[in-house]
Amino acid sequence: MTDTPLFERVTIIGIGLIGSSLARALKAGGLAGHVAAHDIDAGVRATAEKLGFADSVHAALDEAVAGADLVVLAVPVGVYRATATAMSPHLAAGAIVTDVGSVKAEVFRAVKPVLPAGVHLVPGHPVAGTEHSGPEAGFADLFRDRWAILTPEKGTDEKAVARVAEMWRQVGSDVEIMEASHHDRVLAITSHLPHLIAYTIVATAADLESQLQGERKGDDVVTTAEVIKYSAGGFRDFTRIAGSNPVMWRDVFLTNKEAVLEMLGRFSEDLTALQRAIRWEDGDQLEQLFTRTRDIRRGVVEARQAGRFQYTENGDDEAKE
Amino acid sequence: MTDTPLFERVTIIGIGLIGSSLARALKAGGLAGHVAAHDIDAGVRATAEKLGFADSVHAALDEAVAGADLVVLAVPVGVYRATATAMSPHLAAGAIVTDVGSVKAEVFRAVKPVLPAGVHLVPGHPVAGTEHSGPEAGFADLFRDRWAILTPEKGTDEKAVARVAEMWRQVGSDVEIMEASHHDRVLAITSHLPHLIAYTIVATAADLESQLQGERKGDDVVTTAEVIKYSAGGFRDFTRIAGSNPVMWRDVFLTNKEAVLEMLGRFSEDLTALQRAIRWEDGDQLEQLFTRTRDIRRGVVEARQAGRFQYTENGDDEAKE
Numbered sequence: 001m002t003d004t005p006l007f008e009r010v011t012i013i014g015i016g017l018i019g020s021s022l023a024r025a026l027k028a029g030g031l032a033g034h035v036a037a038h039d040i041d042a043g044v045r046a047t048a049e050k051l052g053f054a055d056s057v058h059a060a061l062d063e064a065v066a067g068a069d070l071v072v073l074a075v076p077v078g079v080y081r082a083t084a085t086a087m088s089p090h091l092a093a094g095a096i097v098t099d100v101g102s103v104k105a106e107v108f109r110a111v112k113p114v115l116p117a118g119v120h121l122v123p124g125h126p127v128a129g130t131e132h133s134g135p136e137a138g139f140a141d142l143f144r145d146r147w148a149i150l151t152p153e154k155g156t157d158e159k160a161v162a163r164v165a166e167m168w169r170q171v172g173s174d175v176e177i178m179e180a181s182h183h184d185r186v187l188a189i190t191s192h193l194p195h196l197i198a199y200t201i202v203a204t205a206a207d208l209e210s211q212l213q214g215e216r217k218g219d220d221v222v223t224t225a226e227v228i229k230y231s232a233g234g235f236r237d238f239t240r241i242a243g244s245n246p247v248m249w250r251d252v253f254l255t256n257k258e259a260v261l262e263m264l265g266r267f268s269e270d271l272t273a274l275q276r277a278i279r280w281e282d283g284d285q286l287e288q289l290f291t292r293t294r295d296i297r298r299g300v301v302e303a304r305q306a307g308r309f310q311y312t313e314n315g316d317d318e319a320k321e
Numbered sequence: 322m323t324d325t326p327l328f329e330r331v332t333i334i335g336i337g338l339i340g341s342s343l344a345r346a347l348k349a350g351g352l353a354g355h356v357a358a359h360d361i362d363a364g365v366r367a368t369a370e371k372l373g374f375a376d377s378v379h380a381a382l383d384e385a386v387a388g389a390d391l392v393v394l395a396v397p398v399g400v401y402r403a404t405a406t407a408m409s410p411h412l413a414a415g416a417i418v419t420d421v422g423s424v425k426a427e428v429f430r431a432v433k434p435v436l437p438a439g440v441h442l443v444p445g446h447p448v449a450g451t452e453h454s455g456p457e458a459g460f461a462d463l464f465r466d467r468w469a470i471l472t473p474e475k476g477t478d479e480k481a482v483a484r485v486a487e488m489w490r491q492v493g494s495d496v497e498i499m500e501a502s503h504h505d506r507v508l509a510i511t512s513h514l515p516h517l518i519a520y521t522i523v524a525t526a527a528d529l530e531s532q533l534q535g536e537r538k539g540d541d542v543v544t545t546a547e548v549i550k551y552s553a554g555g556f557r558d559f560t561r562i563a564g565s566n567p568v569m570w571r572d573v574f575l576t577n578k579e580a581v582l583e584m585l586g587r588f589s590e591d592l593t594a595l596q597r598a599i600r601w602e603d604g605d606q607l608e609q610l611f612t613r614t615r616d617i618r619r620g621v622v623e624a625r626q627a628g629r630f631q632y633t634e635n636g637d638d639e640a641k642e
Contacts, residue, residue, distance in 0.1 A: 078604070102554075127554050131618075147551060186547050189526050191554025197518060198555070200595055202614040204588045205510050226507050228620040230468060233423075233448050233512025234519070234562045236621045241555045243618040246611035253599045253607055264596055267525045268589070274521060275585055278574045283399070286574055290567035293523040297452075297564040299549040300557045 006167055011036040011068040013061070013083060015048050016245070017129060018100045019074030020138030023053045025171040028140040038064035039135075040075075047135045062090040070167070073099035073111070078251035081110040088114050096120045096160045102187060102248070104151040104180035106255040120160035123180060125149045125187070126173060131243040144172030151180040188259035192252055193267060196260070198242040199249075205235065327488055332357040332389040334382070334404060336369050337566070338450060339421045340395030341459030344374045346492040349461040359385035360456075361396075368456045383411040391488070394420035394432070399572035402431040409435050417441045417481045423508060423569070425472040425501035427576040441481035444501060446470045446508070447494060452564040465493030472501040509580035513573055514588060517581070519563040520570075526556065 010032040012019045019037070026032045037054035038061055039045050048057045058064035065071050065087045075083055080101070091097070097119055099107055107123040115121060128146040130137060148168035152161050165175045178186075208222045227235065253260055277285040331353040333340045340358070347353045358375035359382055360366050369378045379385035386392050386408045396404055401420070412418070418440055420428055428444040436442060449467040451458060469489035473482050486496045499507075529543045548556065574581055598606040 127551055146553065149551075182541055182543075185541055186543050186551055187554060189529060189543055190548055190551040190556040194522065194555035194559055196595060197522060197592070198558070199611050199614055200592045201515065201518065201588055202617055203610055204584070204591045206614065206617045207587070207591075208510060220503055220506055222503075222507050222510055224617060224620070227511055228617065228624050230448055230470075230507055230511040231621045231624065232467065233508060234515035235511040237519070237558050237562055238515055239618040239621040241558055242611075242614045243622070244611075246608050249611050250604050250607040254602050254604055257599055257602070260599060261596065263525070264592075264599075266528070267522055268592065268596075270525045270528075271518070271521045271585075271589065274517060275582065275589075278578055278581060278585075281575050281578070283571050283575055287567050287571040289524055290520050290563075290565075290570050293520055293527065293563045294567075296523055296527045296545060296549065297560045299545070300552045300560040301564070303549050303552065 005033045006031045006163060006170065007033070007070045009034045009036060009068045010070045010072065011038065011065045012054070012072045012074055013038045013064065013087070014073065014075035015039045015044060015054070015057075015135050015138075016074065017133050017135075017137045018126065018142070019072070020048065020051075020053055020135040021128075021140065021142040022072060022074065022100070022126075022171070024138060024140035025143060026167075027053065027055075029170050031167060031170050032070075036064050036068065044135055051135060053135075053138070061087050065090050065092075065095075067092055069095055070164070071095060071097045073097070073101070076245075076248050076251045077101045077103055077106055077110070077255050078247070080107065081114065084111040085114045088116055088119075091116060091119050093118050094120070096122055096164060098122045098124045098150075098164050100124060100126055102191065102252045103256040104149075104183045107151075108153065108180060110255075120157045121152070122156060122161050122164045123151045124164060124168070125151070125183065126168065127187075127191075128173075129244070131240050133245040133248075141172065143168065146173050148173035148175050149183055150175060150177045151183050152177070153180075184256050185259045185262075188256060188263045192256060192260050193263045195241050195244060195249055196253065196264065197267070198238040198240075201235070201238050202242040326354045327352045327484065327491065328354070328391045330355045330357060330389045331391045331393065332359065332386045333375070333393045333395055334359045334385065334408070335394065335396035336360045336365060336375070336378075336456050336459075337395065338454050338456075338458045339447065339463070340393070341369065341372075341374055341456040342449075342461065342463040343393060343395065343421070343447075343492070345459055345461035346464060347488075348374065348376075350491050352488060352491050353391075357385050357389065365456055372456060374456070374459070382408050386411050386413075386416075388413055390416055391485075392416060392418045394418070394422070397566075397569045397572045398422045398424055398427055398431070398576050399568070401428065402435065405432040406435045409437055409440075412437060412440050414439050415441070417443055417485060419443045419445045419471075419485050421445060421447055423512065423573045424577040425470075425504045428472075429474065429501060431576075441478045442473070443477060443482050443485045444472045445485060445489070446472070446504065447489065448508075448512075449494075450565070452561050454566040454569075462493065464489065467494050469494035469496050470504055471496060471498045472504050473498070474501075505577050506580045506583075509577060509584045513577060513581050514584045516562050516565060516570055517574065517585065518588070519559040519561075522556070522559050523563040 015037045035054045036056045038058045126148045205227045209224050336358045356375045357377045359379045447469045526548045530545050
């Protein structure tokens with residue numbers, strides 16, 4: 001709690017899982033004099049009114065952003081340009097615009113060109129979320145012990161960057177600053193490709209019953225019921241992230257195309273090499289690969305168990321705090 | 322607890338995670354008059370002696386199986402033939418041989434031809450496990466609320482099948498009986514392909530730092546430390562199963578080659594279609610795929626939350642007990 005809030009008026013545009021969680025966290029921490037919320041969906045606005053996580057809920061975008069010293073874009077990346085274009089004429093002089101999107105270079109392509117002079121753009125990405133969507137799914141602690149990555153361009157007002165960083169720290173996150181293009185490559189392998197693969201294998205499994213029954217009657221069909229029944233064998237680890245918001249993820253893949261295609265190309269090559277090793281019964285190659293993945297796995301397991309850890313050059317984990 | 326144990330002497334061959342867990346569960350439930358254990362590794366035998374989960378630990382296979390009315394193969398599938406060949410002359414008449422391997426048709430190829438007449442073969446697969454290996458990792462409750470699949474051939478002695486089924490029920494599992502070839506197709510999609518994909522993406526990620534630094538200096542390198550640091554974005558869901566026993570998994574892929582290659586082919590086709598959709602920026606195709614995976618995910622989530630559930634034809638989940 002602070003006597004003078006960090007921001008006088010924060011406007012959150014798009015109040016799904018992330019936007020509504022941030023609204024809750026800002027209010028819980030007393031970080032904003034006023035939290036205003038806007039959503040294009042009347043049903044979502046009604047839910048927001050009912051749940052009361054914002055001080056005001058606006059159908060009109062211009063009303064929502066008027067007088068805000070911080071505006072947070074929490075809509076799918078695909079509507080960034082349209083949203084920024086619509087709100088720009090109504091932004092207060094000196095306002096800070098940030099976002100919570102999973103891709104960052106796109107913010108400079110879609111948002112920056114339409115912002116008025118004197119408005120500070122500090123793109124951000126809280127690496128947090130659940131497989132649920134919508135304003136009911138949000139909660140104030142979503143960002144606790146998570147990373148928040150900021151990707152301001154060189155020359156961005158340092159005070160603006162510091163204030164956005166402080167907001168994330170106050171809601172419990174650790175803040176890192178990096179270049180937008182680097183963020184997009186890191187997240188392509190740690191988040192975007194895993195989601196793409198998870199969506200794919202769940203669809204592949206779901207198709208087994210319909211495709212085989214339809215086309216090759218008499219085949220030994222694996223049913224969807226069986227896939228679910230025996231999912232504890234490994235499959236279910238993939239299903240959690242395959243339930244994430246479809247529109248959000250569509251936009252991630254369309255706007256981080258180059259990095260995703262590079263990582264996907266690398267993955268496909270590696271998978272094809274394993275496919276060949278299986279066909280040629282090259283047990284040594286399989287065993288070698290299965291063995292050398294252990295180090296990175298241990299790092300992830302230890303980082304998770306510790307909550308917040310940094311991985312150091314010599315392979316030891318070192319507590320951050 | 323029963324007054325007369327289900328088996329007089331159970332011999333477990335291979336006392337890693339699964340074998341040692343079964344030994345513990347048999348003793349905890351009073352299901353065997355004597356639990357004998359054999360392992361080819363002297364260090365594992367010493368650990369077993371120290372932990373005391375078996376009544377006797379044997380360096381000699383013939384000693385271990387002598388007089389056993391149930392022999393459980395819990396070694397990697399790749400050594401089934403050699404192990405079965407070595408133990409066969411020493412099996413008691415009327416003994417039951419079962420196993421805990423993740424592939425089942427291979428049991429009839431590798432084990433059945435070398436067993437003496439009068440010995441009953443009842444292949445089995447407890448769909449249970451953790452990412453840890455070795456006798457220290459085992460625990461008596463590993464099989465509780467899990468499926469145990471038995472795949473006896475037609476004509477197998479019904480009493481032998483019933484006794485093995487009863488053992489699994491007594492250690493807490495639900496038992497299903499199906500054909501070995503069907504088991505291998507079901508598990509290829511629910512377990513084997515997920516493991517192959519998880520191993521691959523972890524290796525792809527681990528290679529980013531070394532390959533890019535080595536070959537293209539000056540590139541924007543994603544380090545292993547960063548992959549671990551930001552793994553909460555989805556990647557870490559894949560790392561758990563990529564830590565499983567490398568030798569066991571090598572043998573699974575070599576001995577369930579046809580089914581794994583079929584499922585892998587289907588997955589690769591689906592992934593290539595998505596790759597093309599990203600390259601051509603076909604947002605509709607992406608969104609449609611991401612949306613239609615939701616049903617199967619919900620089934621898995623609900624089945625997991627309920628512990629034991631069956632998926633019914635109309636899509637509703639129905640409690641089993």
